[in-house]
Amino acid sequence: MAVSGTPSPSPFVTLVSSDGFEFHVRRSAACVSATIRRMLDLQSNFSEAQTGICHLENISGIVLEKVVEYFYFNEKYRNSEGVPDMDIPSELCLELLMAADYLIT
Amino acid sequence: MPHFLASHNISAAQIHNDYQRRLQDAQQQEQQNAQNAAQNGGDAEDSEDDPVEQKKRKRKEEKTLMKIKQSKEFKKRKFEQQQDLGSDFEQDDDELARSMLKKSQPLPGQLENCEICGKRFTVTPYSKTGPDGGLLCTKCSKELKDEEKKESRDNKKKTAAPRGRRRQTESDRLMGDVKPGAKSLVDICVRRVANVVHDIEEFGDMPQSLLDRLSQILSKERVLTPRVLELFLRPDVDRIDIYDCAKLEEEDFQKIFAHMPDVEFVNLRFAGQMKDGPLLYMADKCKRVRHLQLGATNLVTDKAWADMFQKLGPQLESLKLSELNDSLGDDIVKVLVKSCRGLRRLKLRSCSHMGEDSVDALCSLTNLEHLTLAVAQQETSSATLVKLISSLGHNLRTLCLEEYVELNDSVLEAIKESCHKLTKLRIRGSVICSDAAFASLFDNNLGNPPLIYADLSDNRDIDSMNPDGPEDNPIGLGSGALKALMTHSGSRLERLNLKACRHISHAGLMEVFDGVKQYPALKDIDLSFVTQVDDVVMNGIFKTCPALAKLAVFACFNARQARIPAGIAVVGLPNAQDSVVIGEW
Numbered sequence: 001m002a003v004s005g006t007p008s009p010s011p012f013v014t015l016v017s018s019d020g021f022e023f024h025v026r027r028s029a030a031c032v033s034a035t036i037r038r039m040l041d042l043q044s045n046f047s048e049a050q051t052g053i054c055h056l057e058n059i060s061g062i063v064l065e066k067v068v069e070y071f072y073f074n075e076k077y078r079n080s081e082g083v084p085d086m087d088i089p090s091e092l093c094l095e096l097l098m099a100a101d102y103l104i105t
Numbered sequence: 106m107p108h109f110l111a112s113h114n115i116s117a118a119q120i121h122n123d124y125q126r127r128l129q130d131a132q133q134q135e136q137q138n139a140q141n142a143a144q145n146g147g148d149a150e151d152s153e154d155d156p157v158e159q160k161k162r163k164r165k166e167e168k169t170l171m172k173i174k175q176s177k178e179f180k181k182r183k184f185e186q187q188q189d190l191g192s193d194f195e196q197d198d199d200e201l202a203r204s205m206l207k208k209s210q211p212l213p214g215q216l217e218n219c220e221i222c223g224k225r226f227t228v229t230p231y232s233k234t235g236p237d238g239g240l241l242c243t244k245c246s247k248e249l250k251d252e253e254k255k256e257s258r259d260n261k262k263k264t265a266a267p268r269g270r271r272r273q274t275e276s277d278r279l280m281g282d283v284k285p286g287a288k289s290l291v292d293i294c295v296r297r298v299a300n301v302v303h304d305i306e307e308f309g310d311m312p313q314s315l316l317d318r319l320s321q322i323l324s325k326e327r328v329l330t331p332r333v334l335e336l337f338l339r340p341d342v343d344r345i346d347i348y349d350c351a352k353l354e355e356e357d358f359q360k361i362f363a364h365m366p367d368v369e370f371v372n373l374r375f376a377g378q379m380k381d382g383p384l385l386y387m388a389d390k391c392k393r394v395r396h397l398q399l400g401a402t403n404l405v406t407d408k409a410w411a412d413m414f415q416k417l418g419p420q421l422e423s424l425k426l427s428e429l430n431d432s433l434g435d436d437i438v439k440v441l442v443k444s445c446r447g448l449r450r451l452k453l454r455s456c457s458h459m460g461e462d463s464v465d466a467l468c469s470l471t472n473l474e475h476l477t478l479a480v481a482q483q484e485t486s487s488a489t490l491v492k493l494i495s496s497l498g499h500n501l502r503t504l505c506l507e508e509y510v511e512l513n514d515s516v517l518e519a520i521k522e523s524c525h526k527l528t529k530l531r532i533r534g535s536v537i538c539s540d541a542a543f544a545s546l547f548d549n550n551l552g553n554p555p556l557i558y559a560d561l562s563d564n565r566d567i568d569s570m571n572p573d574g575p576e577d578n579p580i581g582l583g584s585g586a587l588k589a590l591m592t593h594s595g596s597r598l599e600r601l602n603l604k605a606c607r608h609i610s611h612a613g614l615m616e617v618f619d620g621v622k623q624y625p626a627l628k629d630i631d632l633s634f635v636t637q638v639d640d641v642v643m644n645g646i647f648k649t650c651p652a653l654a655k656l657a658v659f660a661c662f663n664a665r666q667a668r669i670p671a672g673i674a675v676v677g678l679p680n681a682q683d684s685v686v687i688g689e690w
Binding site: 067086088096 | 285289294296298308311312
């Protein structure tokens with residue numbers, strides 16, 4: 001990093017839920033979400049891009065945990081065929097749907 | 106107890122003695138066997154003594170060896186050994202058979218020592234073979250069996266999951282979805298919500314696009330009941346799309362319009378139980394309806410249609426009616442034309458009471474930009490169609506004429522002359538248009554813009570006495586027309602449907618899909634029943650269409666072995682499961 005001169009962004013980002021839970025997620029996984037990708041785009045000059053912390057005020061911790069699970073699930077199966085669907089508890093699915101829609105995931 | 110035993114001549118001492126005797130017998134027997142074996146060895150050495158006996162024994166041994174070689178056990182072992190040692194290692198069959206002969210098992214009823222625990226036991230037909238080929242006692246047999254059962258159960262579990270998955274994968278392929286990787290989270294969640302829809306109280310402020318997707322899934326699963334419908338009724342939303350209303354009754358339709366007075370887009374299909382009441386209620390209460398699509402509303406009377414057109418007609422921008430078999434005759438269509446002056450989009454499909462007069466009446470709807478007609482096929486003459494096209498053509502961006510058997514070259518000529526804005530064209534099921542007329546439609550003398558959607562399916566000669574059609578003036582969409590179409594629209598074309606245009610030649614296909622030309626936007630091609638399609642053509646298509654996502658080749662029996670690049674859904678191959686090899690170039 002120091003050698004190249006321009007500081008390359010940390011490979012991890014922090015996602016904060018509305019109730020204050022923090023998730024440290026690999027950047028490559030979190031960028032599955034187009035919303036987060038744009039938040040973290042260095043050219044955008046958003047504060048999220050500079051600090052690497054995204055406050056997601058409309059997503060609760062319990063839903064965000066599932067979202068993060070999906071981020072890694074998606075990364076794990078990125079190039080494989082016939083991927084099984086991730087298991088989603090039915091009591092979460094509506095909220096998760098709204099969150100997924102917001103995050104464009 | 107001892108008295109009872111004594112009275113039956115049973116004594117512990119006797120049992121013990123018997124046991125000891127049997128043990129001794131067994132030991133003696135074993136010793137004797139060993140001696141016999143040694144003697145046999147000796148016999149072999151002094152073979153000159155008894156050549157007849159020896160020959161007999163040898164023949165017997167050969168026989169048993171043969172038997173062993175044919176047995177399943179032998180083949181299994183040979184296979185295992187080959188796997189252990191590598192397939193190129195040549196195993197001597199005789200050697201293996203002999204090694205098995207040594208261990209050849211005692212018959213049921215005899216005594217044997219268990220291979221695992223060493224205990225002596227009586228051999229039964231159910232005794233299992235141990236890992237080294239010896240027999241196992243009842244207890245060890247049972248343990249081994251249990252273990253095998255467990256193992257097979259585990260294996261079953263492992264294979265069962267992908268099998269269920271494969272069904273889903275094939276289903277996705279038919280829908281054109283073969284992208285590698287997991288589905289989007291939205292997609293997974295929507296499916297999950299659709300699964301548990303009966304436990305959901307309300308959707309909350311779900312975005313319209315998701316509501317629509319949910320409606321599609323629920324309609325497909327046929328679970329759109331009155332109870333589920335209520336989830337979709339929201340006064341703050343301006344559209345209602347229900348793709349399967351078959352389970353809804355009259356009062357449910359009434360409820361839709363009562364709950365959503367501001368609705369602008371109404372789309373109700375298979376609405377078989379919609380009656381005059383709800384339709385007129387909508388015409389009275391829902392003052393903002395601009396887009397109306399109704400399917401299979403066969404209980405609505407002509408009078409109600411006329412009333413509705415008169416009330417809502419002036420504000421309607423699009424109207425799509427389909428599968429009406431009991432109403433909407435020529436008179437009502439005239440009311441429609443008179444009332445709905447602002448229509449920009451009109452689709453009439455399978456309305457069996459509409460005649461040629463209706464088609465004639467539609468000529469005055471000059472604001473139309475999108476027109477789909479699949480009605481009054483039998484009696485509509487090409488002259489009427491020409492009149493229709495020359496009156497409306499200059500505005501049309503979409504023109505779909507389906508199953509008009511009378512549609513001939515003059516209609517194609519009229520399309521070419523009048524329609525200068527077309528981006529979507531469907532001419533389906535004509536049997537008399539010539540290849541030359543189709544080619545001339547696309548020869549671009551008049552600077553018509555390229556098409557984005559071209560559906561020219563089922564244009565072929567149907568004289569069963571002459572399957573190839575007339576030679577001098579080919580009928581149907583053939584090679585010449587295909588070439589002209591792709592030259593004209595190849596740069597923008599996204600969807601191409603040539604189903605059953607069976608006069609297209611192999612050379613014609615090769616010329617269009619030569620692997621050098623590029624059709625950058627083409628995503629979806631249907632070449633079903635175009636029998637000349639083969640592996641070479643398919644490879645050409647893959648190279649010529651970089652954006653291709655879906656290719657349908659039903660009944661193209663020459664196409665079997667083509668390698669399918671990742672990310673392209675090919676449907677209709679004869680051996681769907683095996684030959685779909687998805688790989689990189």
